[in-house]
Amino acid sequence: MAGIRTFIRMDNGSTYRLTKGRSVQHVKCISSHKGSSYLVTNAAHKQSIPHRVHASQFDTIKLVRACTHKPIIRKRAAQAMTTQLYIFQIGRCTYKIGCSDNVDSRLRAGKTWSAMAKTKATRSIPAAKTGLWRKYEKRVHTKFQNNRCPSGGREVFRFSSSEATRAVDYLKRMKFT
Numbered sequence: 193m194a195g196i197r198t199f200i201r202m203d204n205g206s207t208y209r210l211t212k213g214r215s216v217q218h219v220k221c222i223s224s225h226k227g228s229s230y231l232v233t234n235a236a237h238k239q240s241i242p243h244r245v246h247a248s249q250f251d252t253i254k255l256v257r258a259c260t261h262k263p264i265i266r267k268r269a270a271q272a273m274t275t276q277l278y279i280f281q282i283g284r285c286t287y288k289i290g291c292s293d294n295v296d297s298r299l300r301a302g303k304t305w306s307a308m309a310k311t312k313a314t315r316s317i318p319a320a321k322t323g324l325w326r327k328y329e330k331r332v333h334t335k336f337q338n339n340r341c342p343s344g345g346r347e348v349f350r351f352s353s354s355e356a357t358r359a360v361d362y363l364k365r366m367k368f369t
Contacts, residue, residue, distance in 0.1 A: 230247075
């Protein structure tokens with residue numbers, strides 16, 4: 193809303209977003225002085241020179257994050273994530289078959305509920321077909337529906353070692369049509 197000012201007391205060590213019109217600054221508060229005067233540095237650059245700001249100079253002052261500020265890094269279009277089908281072993285004979293844009297992150301999350309989780313196989317879905325990931329995931333689930341673990345949801349399966357090898361081979365040979 194134009195004309196309304198939002199002020200908060202800036203605490204030492206915290207990061208704030210200061211706005212004035214369309215201008216935006218990310219600053220880290222070093223120290224506060226009498227009234228609404230603060231000594232700040234540019235949050236994105238560790239070597240920036242401290243300078244003094246006064247709260248009345250800005251339309252809004254908003255807390256971004258206590259501690260440190262990490263600048264936003266935008267990914268280039270060429271570095272787009274690839275969607276992958278995966279098979280994780282989450283127990284002695286228990287496997288999870290799913291799909292993720294970041295398999296490593298998904299595995300780290302899986303280790304919170306199964307410490308022995310490990311990747312058995314992954315397969316990238318071609319970039320032109322990533323919008324159809326549900327179709328491909330469902331195809332693998334349907335192929336092994338007789339091995340579903342009743343207590344594990346729709347992505348958890350029970351395989352013997354030979355059945356697990358067959359599932360990995362199926363995933364590796366799967367055609368994306």
